[in-house]
Amino acid sequence: MMASKDVDKTYQIVRERYARFGVDTESALERLGRCALSLHVWQGDDLAGFERRAEMAPDSGLLVTGNHPGRARTVDELRADLEKALSLIPGRHRVNLHAMYGEFGSSPVDRNEIEPFHFKGWVEWARERGLKLDFNATCFNHPLAASGWTLSHRDKEVRKFWVEHVKCSRRISVALGRELRGASLHNLWIPDGSKDAPLDRWTHRALLKESLDEIFETEYSPMQMKDSLESKLFGIGSESYVVGSHEFYLGYAQAKGKMVCLDLGHFHPTESVADKISAILQIHQELLLHLIRPVRWDSDHVVILNEDVLGVLQEVVRGQALERVHLALDYFDASLNRVGAWVIGARAVLKALLIALLEPADRIRDAEIRGDLFGRLALFEEAKALPWGSVWDVFCLRAEVPAGPDWMDEIRLYQENVLGRRGGS
Ligand code: RNT
Numbered sequence: 001m002m003a004s005k006d007v008d009k010t011y012q013i014v015r016e017r018y019a020r021f022g023v024d025t026e027s028a029l030e031r032l033g034r035c036a037l038s039l040h041v042w043q044g045d046d047l048a049g050f051e052r053r054a055e056m057a058p059d060s061g062l063l064v065t066g067n068h069p070g071r072a073r074t075v076d077e078l079r080a081d082l083e084k085a086l087s088l089i090p091g092r093h094r095v096n097l098h099a100m101y102g103e104f105g106s107s108p109v110d111r112n113e114i115e116p117f118h119f120k121g122w123v124e125w126a127r128e129r130g131l132k133l134d135f136n137a138t139c140f141n142h143p144l145a146a147s148g149w150t151l152s153h154r155d156k157e158v159r160k161f162w163v164e165h166v167k168c169s170r171r172i173s174v175a176l177g178r179e180l181r182g183a184s185l186h187n188l189w190i191p192d193g194s195k196d197a198p199l200d201r202w203t204h205r206a207l208l209k210e211s212l213d214e215i216f217e218t219e220y221s222p223m224q225m226k227d228s229l230e231s232k233l234f235g236i237g238s239e240s241y242v243v244g245s246h247e248f249y250l251g252y253a254q255a256k257g258k259m260v261c262l263d264l265g266h267f268h269p270t271e272s273v274a275d276k277i278s279a280i281l282q283i284h285q286e287l288l289l290h291l292i293r294p295v296r297w298d299s300d301h302v303v304i305l306n307e308d309v310l311g312v313l314q315e316v317v318r319g320q321a322l323e324r325v326h327l328a329l330d331y332f333d334a335s336l337n338r339v340g341a342w343v344i345g346a347r348a349v350l351k352a353l354l355i356a357l358l359e360p361a362d363r364i365r366d367a368e369i370r371g372d373l374f375g376r377l378a379l380f381e382e383a384k385a386l387p388w389g390s391v392w393d394v395f396c397l398r399a400e401v402p403a404g405p406d407w408m409d410e411i412r413l414y415q416e417n418v419l420g421r422r423g424g425s
């Protein structure tokens with residue numbers, strides 16, 4: 001166990017060290033404490049959901065690999081796992097649901113029939129724990145998505161089904177926001193696209209626009225729900241053409257006053273997502289980020305503290321845009337302890353945020369404005385050696401969660417006593 005006396009002692013020295021760079025560690029801690037991450041339920045059950053469908057859900061290009069024992073199979077198991085994860089993540093956070101995670105009872109409920117009451121259990125659970133809920137329409141893992149087309153399907157009936165589904169999902173999102181007193185984010189991602197090069201890239205985009213126009217006919221109060229649209233570059237089965245591309249949604253969202261969602265895995269590997277933030281937020285009011293770690297492709301690995309994540313969060317902090325940027329996790333890895341994966345990712349994002357908040361930005365900016373390029377580069381390098389780890393320990397202890405690696409023991413115990421005792425599938 002890390003003794004809090006030792007942490008405090010080190011912190012006093014570290015605080016001084018930061019002060020010499022003009023950085024106030026206390027205000028960084030205070031700001032970090034107000035950052036809420038949206039924790040994605042789908043890491044707990046490998047994107048299976050709770051629908052009872054006789055037919056097997058066809059694959060949707062979202063590939064979960066691994067078979068670590070302990071997948072949550074019921075809503076109670078999933079909530080217990082989330083509670084365990086949240087108990088090891090400092091701060092107060094949000095939970096991100098997908099439409100397929102409703103409590104649908106024994107008779108099948110299709111996606112165009114889902115209602116707020118299917119999510120009553122989640123609302124009660126969230127309310128008791130002081131959590132807010134975000135929402136996503138589930139336009140995959142369904143027989144009517146098997147062709148790879150949903151909102152932009154050439155068949156009017158299929159399009160209608162998905163339009164209805166997204167309308168239901170937005171209604172649920174409003175209900176979540178209203179019940180829990182705070183806007184619920186509704187994010188929309190669709191798999192539509194084709195494996196091989198199509199002749200006609202136009203028709204599907206026109207159809208998608210038409211479907212979205214119909215979906216967004218109903219406006220809701222931003223106090224209760226906000227919409228975001230998530231683009232993608234390619235997927236498994238949509239390598240050559242993706243209908244909802246970045247340009248498509250950027251333009252559409254701008255015209256309609258909606259948000260875009262940038263997923264770290266949805267761009268060319270050499271493209272900098274960090275660089276897009278200051279461009280988009282000149283025009284758009286808000287932005288959603290899906291934090292994942294792409295390894296060679298959009299592989300949805302667990303987020304770690306790496307340059308990509310740090311670069312993105314530094315941009316947000318440097319632009320004083322924390323209030324305008326929503327942070328959500330969106331990876332799924334079934335090859336390791338799933339609860340541990342949540343905690344690793346969430347703690348990594350919070351650490352990156354802390355490093356960004358502790359950056360001696362005023363000093364570096366001064367050098368930049370003066371044209372002191374040597375000074376700027378040297379300060380960037382010096383900042384890398386600042387002892388943010390001690391500030392992190394203080395953040396964890398004040399939030400009453402284990403600092404340092406102590407939390408790993410809790411995950412191991414949970415594996416032994418809970419996850420490891422669950423049966424298969
Ligand atoms: C898919 C998108 C999308 C999904 C979730 C489950 O490529 O990233 O956000 O991961 O909706």
Ligand code: ZN
Pocket residue numbers: 189230263290330
């Ligand atoms: Zn995503």
